[in-house]
Structure formats: C-alpha cells, structure tokens
Amino acid sequence: MLGMSANSVSYNEQGSVESGVDAAQENSNISGGGGGGAAFSLFSADCKKNEDLKEMLENNKESLKLEAMKRIVGLIAKGKNASELFPAVVKNVASKNIELKKLVYVYLVRYAEEQQDLALLSISTFQRALKDPNQLIRASALRVLSSIRVPIIVPIMMLAIKESSTDLSPYVRKTAAHAIQKLYSLDPDQKEHLIEVIEKLLKDKSTLVAGSVVMAFEEVCPDRIDLIHKNYRKLCNMLVDVEEWGQVVIIHMLTRYARTQFVSPWGEDAVFDENNEKTFYDSEEERRADESKPYVMDPDHRLLLRNTKPLLQSRNTAVVMAVSQLYWHLAPKHEISIVTKSLVRLLRSHREVQYVVLQNIATMSIQRKGMFEPFMKSFYVRSTDATHIKTLKLEILTNLANEANISTILREFQTYVKSQDKAFAAATIQAIGRCATDISEVTDTCLNGLVLLLSNRDETVVAESVVVIKKLLQTQPSQHSDIIKHMAKLFDNITVPMARASILWLMGEYCEHVPKIAPDVLRKMAKTFTSEEDIVKLQIVNLAAKLYLTNSKQTKLLTQYILNLGKYDQNYDIRDRTRFIRQLIVPNEKSGALSKYARRILMAPKPAPVLQSAFKDRDRYQLGTLSHSLNSYATGYLELSNWPPVAPDQSVRNVEVVEPVTEALASALGKSKHAKSDEKFYSGSEEEEEEEEEEGSSSEDSSSSSGESESESKSEENSDDSNKSSSSQSEKSSSESDTDKKKTQKNKKLHQQKPASKDRKLKNGKAANDESRSGSESDSESSSSESSSESGSQSELDSNSDSGTDQKRKTKSKPVQSKPVTNAEKKEVSLLDLDDFSPVPVSTPKSSILSPSLLSDLQGLSISSSASALQASSPVFVPETSHELLHRMTGKGLSAQYRFTRQPCIYGNSMVSLQLTLSNNSEQALENIHISEKSSSGQNIHRFSAIERLEPQASATVSMGVDFNDSTQAAHFQLCTKEDEFSVSIQPAVGELLLPITMSEADFTKEQGKLVGMNESSATITTTPENISSQSVNRNVVSAANLGVIPSNQENIHRFAGKTVSSGSLVLVSVAPKDPDALITVNTEKSVIASMLLRQFKTALTNITP
C-alpha cells in the first residue's frame, strides 16, 4: 500500500508544481509513520499522520483528497482505527469524483455504526442520489444507505427500499432485494413490511433479481412457502439464466419447497422414468394406464428436475453440488445416479472443494453404493493428498466395497497401510476391519493380513491392528485361538495402552480357548500392574476376575494379589472396580445374591461391535449444507421436511393470466379451429389447447420475425399458459367425461372471441412498446442477416426451457395428425428476442423463410393453416418392406422383423420410429421378451415394454424408437427372452433418418439459396424418359427417402423436403430432368447424409423401371 501511494505521490510531484511541496512532505511522513517508524512512538506517528490526512481531505484539490482516502482505506484494510477522521471524510460524500465517492462510501459503511450522529449528515446526499438518472448511482446510494447500520434511519431505508423495488432498472431492484436483508437484520420489527416487498419482488421477471430476492426470502421469511406457489414455475423456468450464485440459493429453496408440496417419488413400486412422463401426456388410453399406476409424478416436480439437470454442467462447483443435493432429495431413486459423473468431476477441483464434495459422496455412498462404484478408482488415494482428503477417500472406498471389488480394494489398502503418514495407515486398518465385517467372504483374509501387521515396526499400526482384530474376533472367536496365542506372544512388545488393553480383554473373554496361556499372561501382568496405564489396569482386573471364575485353581492367589493392588490404586475408577469385582466373585458371608450370578454376569456372550461409517447418520442433514459438513446443526439451518403423505393442492401454482393474448391472436389469425377461453385452461381437453398454443406461437414468431416485436410479451403468457395446461393435466385426465361438454363450450367461445381479437392485437402492440428494448432488438435482428441475428438471442433461446420441447413432443407424438404441426426446432431457433422463460420454441429453423407477402397475409388474417412456414407432414409413402432382425434359427424359435413406420416417434423427438414384429416359431411359449438394459452401441434406444408371454405360432407387434443420431451406424442391442439373449442390430437406410416437411415453393427456393456451397451436392444421372416422368420420380424418391413433396408450378423440377430426425437439419432435394439426363441436387448441412442420399437416389432413379 505504502509503496503505491508513495509512487503516485511522486507522480504528483512531476505533474503539478504546487502540490509538489505538500507531496514531498507527505512522502517523508509516510516513510516515517509507516515504514521506518522506529524513531517515533507509535501513537504520535499515528496521530500525526491522521492530522495530515485531515488536512489533505480539507484541501480543495481532488487528487489530494483521493490520495488521502486511498491511504485511509489502507488503514481500514489493515484493521487500524481511522474513526476520528469521520467528520473530515463525511464532507466528501457528495464529491463529483466517482472514485473518491466510492472510497468515502467504503469508509462510511465501516464506521457509520460507531458515529451514528455524524453519519446522519450524509443521509440527504443518498436520498438525492436515489433519484439520480444514472442507475449505477441510484443502486450504490441504496447500497450504502442500507449498509450504514444506524437504527434512526430505518424509516428512510424502508421508504427507499419500497421505492427502489419498483425501479425500472433491474439492477436497482436487485440492490433493493439485498437491502431487505440488511434492514431486517437491523430492525426485525419491519418484517411484515419487508415481506410485502419480497412478495412484490418475487413476481419480478428479471433473472437479475431472482437470486437476490430468494436470498432475502430465505433470510427474512423462509417459512412463508405460500409466497412461492405462484412463482414456482417461473423460477424453475428462468433458473438456467439466473447468475450462478442466485442459482445455488434458488435451488436450495426449491428443494425445501418441493419437499413440502409433492408426494414422495420413492414408493416401492414407483417405476417412473422419463419415457413414462412423455406418454403421460399422450393419448387418453395411455393416460388411463398411467392413472392405474400407484405413483404419478406431479408435472411441477418433474419440471424442477428437468430444469435443474443442465446445471450439472455448470463451471461453478456450488451449483453442481446444489443440483446434486436436489436430485438426492427429490428425484426418483433411479434417476439420482445422473449426478455421479458431475460430482466426480468436482474432485478435480481445489482441495477445499474436494473436501466438501467427498464428504457428501461419503454420505451418499453409504445408501447407494451403485452410484459411485464405477468411479471407484477416482477415490484412490495419492500420496500428495491432504490427510483429511485421504481419510475421506478411504471412507468412501470402504463404503463401496462389495464381494466383487473387495480384492481390488484390499490390494489398494495394502499400499496405504505402508504409507508414511501413520495416522492414515491407522485409518486404513480401521477400514480393513470394516470391510472384513461387512463382507464375510474376506473376513479370514483380512484377519490374516492384520495379524501380519502385528509384527510391523510402527507402534500405531500395531496398536490399531490389535484393536481391529479384537473387534473381528468377537464375531467368531472359536476358530481363532491361534491368533489369540499369537497376540499373547506379541504382548511384551506392544506398548500402546489401548492395544494392550484390547489383548487383555481378548484373553479374558476367550480364556477357555487359551487355557494355558491366559494364567501366564496374568502372572506377568501382576508384576507390572503398578506401572500400567489406567485402561490396562482395568482390563487386568477384568482378566483376573474372569480367570478366577473359570480356572480358580491356578489363579486364585494371583487374582487376590491383583485385587489387593487395585484396592490401593490412585485412580478411584480402578479402586471402585476392584471393590466391585471382589464382592462379586470372592464368596464370603456378606456377599449377596449377586455373586451366584457372577459367572453369568462376567462371561455373558457379548454382542459383536458394529463397525460402521462415521457418515452413517449424516443424511439427517440436507446434503451440501454447512450443517452436513460439520455434522451438527449450524445456526439458521432449515430442516428439510418429510414428504407429505398426500400432495397439497397443486392448483395453487397456477398463475392467473391477465390477457389471454395467445389464443386471441390464434383466433385472430384465423388459425384456430378450436378457439378457447380462459376457463377452459383449467378444465378443457388439453391436446387441443396444446396445439393451439403451438400454432399461436408459431404464427406469432412468423409475424414477429418479420418485424413485429410482439414476441416477448406474448411468449411470457404463453409460458404461463402452457405451464398451466401441463399442471392441470392430471385433473383433466380424470375428467375425460367432461370433454364433450367442453367442446361445445369451445365452439361457443369461438364465436365470442373473434370479434374481441382485434382489440387484443392492439393491446399487444402496446405491450410490445413497453418492452422496447427487446422489441427493437428483435426488429433489427430479424432484418439483418441470419448469422448476425443468431448471436443476439440464441443463448436465451437455448436456455429457454425444456417444457417447451416437451410440449412439442406431446403434439408431435400423436401418430395420426389431422393437422400439420409446426416444425419449430428449438436449437435452430434464432432470431427472436424472447423473454427468458418462454417454453415454446418460438421460431422456425430459418426465420427469414417468411416472405413479406406472407407477412401481409398474416396481417390480413386470411392465411390458412397450410400456408405456414415449415410443417412436418405425414409421410407420403410408407414402405411395406420389412427387414429381418432375428432369424428363427438363430433366435431359437423367436424371429423378429422390423420396419420403419416413417412416423414421428412418440418416444422422443430425435428418435426414429420402428415397428417390430416378433413371432414365436417354436413349440413352447416364450416368456418375457424384452430388450436388455445394456445397449452396446452409443444410440439411445427406447425399448418396447416387455412381452410377458408369446404363445407358439403367435406373433406380436411392438413399436420402439431409436435415436440414430443422424448416422447410418447400426444400432446394436440385445433381444432377450426369459432364457436367452440374442444380439441384433438395426441398420437404417439413410432415407429413414428423415422426416418429411411441407413448405411452399418459394420457401424452398429461399432455403435452398442458403444451403449452397459446402452444403450442396449434386449428381447427374442418365435415365430413361419413363423413369423421369414426374410420377415415377416422385414415387422413387419418396420410397427411397422419407421426404415430403413440395407442390411445384414448374413442370420439370421436382422438389422434396425433409429434416433429419435427430438434429432437425433441413434436407432439400430437387430433381431436374434434362432429357436424357437428370440433375439431382441435395442441399443440407449434413454433408455425409447428403452424399449417401445422393447415392441412393442415383440407384433409385436409374435402376427401377416403372
């Protein structure tokens, strides 16, 4: 510090002549007061220096003032007292110089508490600053105002907080959220008012505010769970976009919330997985099937799990830990293991992080070995680890030990036992003992190993071994008399009291197994009794008593001698024990009824000690908390409640929609075949709603992408809507019978809504104006080129929320679609500025697809649904050919065939749907036909549910989905029956990896224009005129690949469009016959697919004759 100030002072010298004199003076003072200092007494130096500082502060020159403040901050940093400068400093609070002002703030916050009266002088400055047009100044004024802990200004603070909580700048609102906690700690009486502010801020839609207000909530009113209900879904959805520290706080809060609101997913037969969840939105039948299941996860519960999952990839270790604990406490048992990898990754981080993470893994691994067993080697100890890390790793390895891996672990332990870190070696011996008791197969091996250790040179190792052996022997004493003998022999060399005591205890307990040695040991002990440690003495008395009872002939005198020694021992415990033992075992006239039972008392079979982990009961604390780390309640720890037996009303989380803009727009655009109303949200048949949402949103984007900046305001509502519909899901499923009624209602609504729609559009316009920032962004972006606009909003879109995708899935999964569904592919979504938590992917792959004319159509409300940009269509052609999967010879009677249905897969967006026909050609029935869990290849496969029984000569048809990941690599898997396993593979033709799309010709050309260069491949083929008649081309192409035909005006060009199933990249094919040749062009980003397709078309168009 001094160095620097001296430095800048000397710069000063050069800079301005006038200040040179002062500065030089300062210079000498610094070296006197701070550095050399020997000549001055400390006090005078300090005093003098402060005088100087005061002078500098009162000077007119900013630079001097700044210099003084810098040095004062230096004093504060060192913990020196600078409070007497308060009056001089506080005068500068209104300084124009920002840096000076900030330093004054630092000073104020530090000393205001001590100098309350003077601090009041500064208040008016802050009050003025709170009105400043610059948001940074407003925010920092609020920060300081709320940080000076002067009770008198509580009302002023309260007022400032209230005002700032409605500030236009989210940054100021964030500061207000922080200020709430400060005010609360200053004056807890303000709680009620503060809760009001919290309630207001919880509704805030800015991601900036969310973390801070939840923090305030946790501090001020963690029990007011009811404030969260309405914001729950919003918080879940915006979580990915909140800054990382806020994420941690929100996740912890939501964990607590979820434990009070949802029922336990851990029921015995809670067979629940992601797939289930998807079907659960599907058709009525499946829904009914779900209902029959004992446990259905609340969609909100699922929403939380789904939205936190991506955060496992965060770089912030605290976030990863928070998500892990959330999964641990909330997820169904079989889903918890997805956190494993991420936790193991954290072990690469800093030492302190490792420590905390290992503690948590230790607790987890006790309950669920399977989670971490595959990563066992990550817990191997390195010689460079800190001791507490080593012991934790040891703990985990011990927890993970089972029959299969115990030999590996023991081999590893052998290395550790030899470690130079003796405390660690001792801990390893304990661990070996635990393994030995847990896994009976290795008990003998471990015992032998431990006996070998008895001859180790290091005392602590030997002592620990003795103690552990003692515990082990207790479990099975009879076979081990030779070990006891061996230990008796070693006894003379062992000096550690605990170990000596253990051996003596063993002798006494099992004296019948070693009848010769035990009295001899007692004889030796009698000699050294006086010089032993207390615990050893107690055990000597014990041994004597036991021997007296079993072998009184040989030991009577010895025992009496020892009892006499004990009687006069210095330690009262030993005297007590001796007196007790004597009364118990030595018969005399006074001895009561007890001595009859002496033998039974002393020689009672004792239960073996249980060697268990120190982390056994740690799970009573929420993982990842300070309390868990310390294994004791920390102040302010909020206990995690147990699952409620019955879920509280879930409708409390439904959010009121003020303006049902979406539907209005949908109907306004003339698209809604079924209009709907607000009420319907809570009761109506949901699929239609879903679809409408889709349509509503898609039309929205098209309009907004072409320049209307409506997207933000609407998509928000959209999100609310769709959330609601998913939550009301289960209600709905129970009220199927109502559906009809609802439909009629709906029709009525249709009529009512149309007239209303126009004003609603107007309102939209206003809303859009409010969101001017985003509005203008999306404006400019959409008008600029595609690449540039991607940059602006994609991150937001990417993180939008999964619920959107899921709902997509829902709509898509209906195998037969009466109406085409929009094909908005999330990851390619680009140009629109959306609100953070719109769940519906609100854009098309290439948003510029819409021509201006289309836009005018949209505005003219005359567009029909078929004209919207990109729509997945039903396949033009479904080949009947099926391929052999398993021949009946190899399948021992079971044969299987598969065929591509060319339908969107109901199991997942990126899966190819397959139909499997299984037939039993054998003599007896086959049971439990299923696909084994282990898939040998990387593909993600949705298995069909197992077929319980297939009678001879019967066949069954099932459907499954495979995510080929846009490659023609075969998917390998195991088809299993009860007895056998057959490995089979499905190799898709490239044409099956596509889904058809319909679009207008204009769009097609436009898209094609974008996919040129690298993305275009073409070939010329020679063919016969018949072959290139438009019919045959169409037929051949669509049978070769699952593409949609684009209606075309031009006679001689045939166009086809599709998208790849997994990534959704556009695939455009055009065939232009030029007699006698034909030019085939394939445009797609996926060049591999392009070339394969090209090859396929070549053969399809040349070889096949009509």
Place this chain on the structure above:
Amino acid sequence: MIHSLFLVNASGDIFLEKHWKSVVSRSVCDYFFEALERATEPENVPPVIPTPHHYLINVLRHRIYFVAVIQSEVPPLFVIEFLHRVVDTFQDYFGVCTEAAIKDNVVVVYELLEEMLDNGFPLATESNILKELIKPPTILRTVVNTITGSTNVGEQLPTGQLSVVPWRRTGVKYTNNEAYFDVVEEIDAIIDKSGSTITAEIQGVVDACVKLTGMPDLTLSFMNPRLLDDVSFHPCVRFKRWEAERILSFIPPDGNFRLLSYHVSSQNLVAIPVYVKHNISFREGSSQGRFELTLGPKQTMGKAVESVLVSSQLPRGVLNANLNASQGTYTFDPVTKLLSWDVGKINPQKLPSLKGSVSLQAGAFKPDENPTINIQFKIQQLAISGLKVNRLDMYGEKYKPFKGIKYMTKAGKFQVRT
C-alpha cells in the same frame, strides 16, 4: 452469508481484513490459528472450522489463507467457490496473487471486494463486468490518472450486468481480431511398482483468449466429440446446441476465459507418455540405500516430452542423498526430505537417469515403504486423448478473425509407486 474476510499469510499474520456487515473482531481468527498449529502441513487445515459463534471457511492459494467468516447456514461450497473466484480475480488484475501484490494494490482490492459482494452475497463476479467498473491498474493508467484527474472507477453500470450476455462487455474494439484456443490435457495416473497402470484418466480444458470486435458468435466443433465423457461449460456456451449437435456455440467473453473443461472416460485406455524404471532399496541394518531412476518416453506419438520434473518425498529416516544425474540438476532438502530433479527434455537416445546412494540415520529402521515419485511433464502440440478441433466459425461480424489452436498435454497428478 459471508460476513468478513481475513487474509492470512504463511507466517500467520492477518494482513488484510474486509467486513461486509458489522465488524467482526479479528480475534475470531484465533480458532483458525489453532487449527493451523495442529495441522502438520499447510494443506491439512480443515476448510471448515466451527467456532462458538461463527464458522470459518478458508481456502489456501498462493500460500495465502483466505478466511471467510460465516454466521449462519450457507452451502460451504458457495463460499469456497466464491473465495477461489476472488483469488482468480486478483490474479487477473495484478498478474500474481501474492501478499506483496495485494498490499501494493490495497485500494483496488478493496474496491473489488466491495463490488463483488453486497451484504455478503455475490454481486458481480464476472471479470468482464468488474473490469468495466474498476479498471485494472497499469503504470500508464496511473500516470494518466494523476495528470488528468480521471479515475479507475467506471461511472456507468456495465452494460453486461443487464444484458442477456452478462459475461461480455459491449463496445469491444480491436484492430487485430484474434481468437486463440488452447486445448490442454492433464493425465492423472497412478502407476504401480511393476509399471502397470492402476488408474489413469484424462482431464482437459479448452482455454480461450478471444479478442474480437463487436458481438461475435462463435461455433467450435470437434472432430471426435464423442470422446468427451463429462463436460462443464463457461456460462456462455449454449447447452442445448451441445446436447443436440455436440457443437460449442457461444458469444465469448472478452479476453481470457475457460471455455470448457472435460473428462475423457476412463474406459478408454489412456496412453501413458513416460515410463520410469526405478530401483530404490534400503537394506536392513545398513545406513546406505540405493537409489536409481531412469525415465523414458513411451506412447508420445513422436512428440518430445519436455519440462520434466521428478519429485519424491523420501522417508523421514533419510539423512542425505548423494546422487548423480545424467541430465539436469537435482536438489535434496534435508529438512523436508524432498528430492526434486529437474530433468528438462527427455532425449530418447540417451535416457536421463539419476543414480546414487542415500544415507540413512544411523540406527534407524529400514523404511516400510519406498517413496512415491511424482512426475511433471509437458508435451507440446499433442492432445493425448486424440481430441481435435474440427473448425471454428464466426458469425455476426463481418471481419475475418485470426484463429489459432494449440494443443498441449501435461502431467496432472502423475504418481509412480515404488
């Protein structure tokens, strides 16, 4: 949350304190000093220490303890992560994070801490935002400031704070637009006595230094993304895109940042680039022990193994080492018993070796265990997992950036048990 922060140097002096709420007396650190005394090594201080009224959470970096005082329940990792972030920021600002650097820049440190935490809750931790609020000290700036009277403190709220890309500052301008990516992989391995691998895994990071004008949108794709088993991203990476296409798509922060860290699954066999032949033996009763080490390259894909440094903690009974290095220099610290041998580059034709004898304390027993050998090395232009960047594209800006990718393999925790 975080109440106060104390910085403690290696000799146990508090040289900086900062309080965000009421002042906590520095006597609270006495509990920390107690723990420090009990610990045999500086690393052995437990990270979380309970005291009657507070909890102390500390991290040790650059031989400075950062001790945070906590008063109530808070996830310990939250505090630990934050403290490390503070250290990273200091390093970013001052180049090094030493006691001297902190003392020299105490005002900037204070301003930083003030911005990073409000009422104990992190406020701004992104380096791009902080740098707009408080400009890093440079000599030139100090001169200019003194003359013109301008300050190091920004007057406007950094734009990043409010935008959807809080990690990037706006209005970035460069004359030379460049983007450099370093793929650095570290091999963690334990090799047993006989030279077979007990465990080996590869941890990699992609560090970037991006100096691009405007708001570039980058995509980075790998030739073989399937190699990556587990990844964590800088917040700028679009997770969905990665999930679907295994492409890193991001708007980069300005300057240096860690884009990605990854783990290559341990199922893949990890190529171990060096081998060690060792013969370390102590005879019972003799005061001499034999010590021989030879290093050699293996599976290095034809690249040179450089900056090799071998260190080993010899048993306590060892008095001195009398060795002869065929290459490089070795040192033995008789107090800490640490032997280190700076080998340099391994020449495959003439393998480096270290041979000689170690003398044991007279009468001391033969050590139970031979020392483990820790090895550091570097291999340039090689990512040992075989990961390769396929291409880097930029969207959103018109100019042509200069792009560069560098690969490097290093030893992480590479241990050979003997």
